Amino acid sequence: MEEKMMQVRNDHPRRSQKRRRKRFPWGDIVATLLVVAICAYVFLSFGEKTPDEETPVRGTSAPTTTQAQDNALADLLAENTQPTASDIDWNLVLVNYENAIPENYEINLVEVAGGEKVDERIYDPLMEMLEAAKEGNWDQLPMVVSGYRTQAKQQKLFQDKVAKYQSEGHSKSEAEELAKQWVAVPGYSEHQAGLAVDINGATYDLYFWLQENSYKYGFIFRYPGSKTEITGVAEEVWHYRYVGVEAATEMYEKGLCLEEYLAERQGEA
Ligand SMILES: [Zn+2]
Incomplete structure (x- = not known):
C-alpha cells in the first residue's frame, strides 16, 4: 500500500508541471482529486483491514486474558480451599x-x-x-x-500367602479366604x-x-x-x-x- 502511494505522489508533480504551461490546471485539480480519491481509498482499505486484522488478534488474545484470569482465580480458590480439603481428605482416605x-x-x-x-x-x-x-x-x-x-508388591505378598496355605493342604479358594485375613487383596x-x-x-x-x-x-x-x-x-x-x-x-x-x-x-x- 505504501509503495502505491509513493508512486502516485512521484507521478503527480511531473504531470502537473507539463500541463500547467498550456491551460487552466484542470489536470492539477483532477490529479489532486485523484490523489485524494486514492488516498481515501487507501485510507478506507486500511480502515477496513485494521478491524479484520484486529478481530483475529482479539479473538485469540481476549480469551487468553479471560483464561488467565480464570486460572488465577482457580489458583486462588484452590489455595484457599486446599488446606481444608487436604486436612479432611487425604489423611482420612478409607482403604x-x-x-x-x-x-x-x-x-x-x-x-x-x-x-x-x-x-x-x-x-x-x-x-x-x-x-x-x-x-x-x-x-x-x-x-x-x-x-x-506398590500394587506389584502387594500382589506378591498376597500370592505368597495363598501359596503358603495351599501348601498346607487348603484348596485355592480356601487359601485365598485365609490369606485375606492377613494380607489385603491387592488394591485394598x-x-x-x-x-x-x-x-x-x-x-x-x-x-x-x-x-x-x-x-x-x-x-x-x-x-x-x-x-x-x-x-x-x-x-x-x-x-x-x-x-x-x-x-x-x-x-x-x-x-x-x-x-x-x-x-x-x-x-x-
Ligand atoms: Zn501393615
Whole structure:
C-alpha cells in the first residue's frame, strides 16, 4: 500500500508541471482529486483491514486474558480451599476390604530409615513418634519394616500367602479366604496409600507404648482385635495408620476404629 502511494505522489508533480504551461490546471485539480480519491481509498482499505486484522488478534488474545484470569482465580480458590480439603481428605482416605485405593491415587514418597518409603506428609509426625517411642523400646529407635507398597508388591505378598496355605493342604479358594485375613487383596491395602507403617521394636512393650501414645502424633492402632468384625483384619499390633492428630485423638478417646469414626462423621455431616 505504501509503495502505491509513493508512486502516485512521484507521478503527480511531473504531470502537473507539463500541463500547467498550456491551460487552466484542470489536470492539477483532477490529479489532486485523484490523489485524494486514492488516498481515501487507501485510507478506507486500511480502515477496513485494521478491524479484520484486529478481530483475529482479539479473538485469540481476549480469551487468553479471560483464561488467565480464570486460572488465577482457580489458583486462588484452590489455595484457599486446599488446606481444608487436604486436612479432611487425604489423611482420612478409607482403604479396607470394601474400599480399594482410589484410582490414579498420587503420592509423593520419601524414604525413612531402613529404606521403606512413606507419603512425605506423614514423615515428620512418624519420625517424632518413633523418636518418642524409644522410651517404650529400651531406648532404641523402632524400625519401619513396611511402608509404602506398590500394587506389584502387594500382589506378591498376597500370592505368597495363598501359596503358603495351599501348601498346607487348603484348596485355592480356601487359601485365598485365609490369606485375606492377613494380607489385603491387592488394591485394598493401606500400605498402597503410603499412609500406613508396620513397626518392629526391640520389645513387645513398644506396642503398648504405641497404643497409648500414637494418637499424639496422628497415628492410630488400626487393627485392634476388638474391631476385627468391622475392619475385616485380625489384630495387627505392628500396623499404624496416619489420620492426623485431631482424628486420632477423637478415635483414641472414643475407642473408635477408622470405619466407625468415618461413619460417625458422615452421620454428623
Ligand atoms: Zn501393615
